[in-house]
Each structure stands twice: as structure tokens, then as C-alpha cells.
Amino acid sequence: MSVSLKYAVVERERRYLLATLPEGVTSSSEILDRYVTGTRLRLREVRENDGTVIRKLGHKVRLTEGPAEVACTNFYLNDAEWTALLALPARLLRKKRHLIHRDGLVVAIDEHEDGTLVAEIDDRESPSDFVPEWLDVVRDVSNDEDWTGARLARSS
Secondary structure, eight states: OOOOOSSOEEEEEEEEEESSOOSOEEEEEEEEEEEETTSSEEEEEEEETTSOEEEEEEEEEESSSSTTEEEEEEEEOOHHHHHHHTTSOEEEEEEEEEEEEETTEEEEEEEETTSOEEEEEEOTTSOOOOOOTTSOEEEEOTTOGGGSHHHHOEEO
16 A cells, blocks of 8 residues: 655654753653554644643654654644543653754754653754764664654553
């Protein structure tokens, strides 16, 4: 079956396990991901520091072997839709996302409940292997299935 990209955004993400959170965080938000059991669907609630809450339903389809390149489609949800979908069985992942805008890059660093730090760099249309020296990289986990959100999520 071919994958239609008509409404999808292609993500080409590299992920790195970090030893420390770099300086220069420009914003942070709290994220609750609910990976719906038996599907490629994810419910996401983002709580910004200013009190804004964004809720969406995401669908991810892999374009290559491994997790590095996916087509992602999102639908923004109102309160009634969010509440209805919460009844679906899911695995949960809570994290704090820190954004750093530096050297022409936007780097998202997820701080997990256990303190683990995972940096994500989305290469968009220009694949690269450039890693800024200010990232204290322990290991490249871009193609490691164990470091995908769905794998890190826990039973609710």
C-alpha cells in the first residue's frame, strides 16, 4: 500500500541521548502523549508556560525502515473530542520539552520523568549529520527503536 502525503508533513529527525541540558533554552512546555493501543495514533496534550493548552490527534506513518523518517498528520481537538478519545486504551509518556534556537538550528530537548534527556533535530528537506558542539551527546539514538516515544510510553 502506498502512502499519500497530501496532508502530511514529513519529519526527518535525528535523536541524541544527552548528558546535560545545554544553555540557551528559549521555551519549555509540558507534554502528555497517549499512544493508542494497536494503532499508529497518538493523542498529545501540550501545556505551555502561559497556560495555553493544545490538544491534538496525530498519525505517523514510517517512510523508511526505522524511526528516522515519518509522515505525520495532526488534527487539533476541542475539549469534547479530547474527552471522547481519552476512553481509548493507551500507553502514556510524560515529558518536558525544552526548545533551543541557536546557530540557525531549532533543537527540541525532551526531559523525561526519570531525568533522561533526548535531543531532536528535524532536518526537514535537507538531511544532515551536523551535530552542534554545544550538545553534550552521549549516543546517537536516531535509528534505535527503544528511543521512540511509542517504546518509551508506559501502560496507563
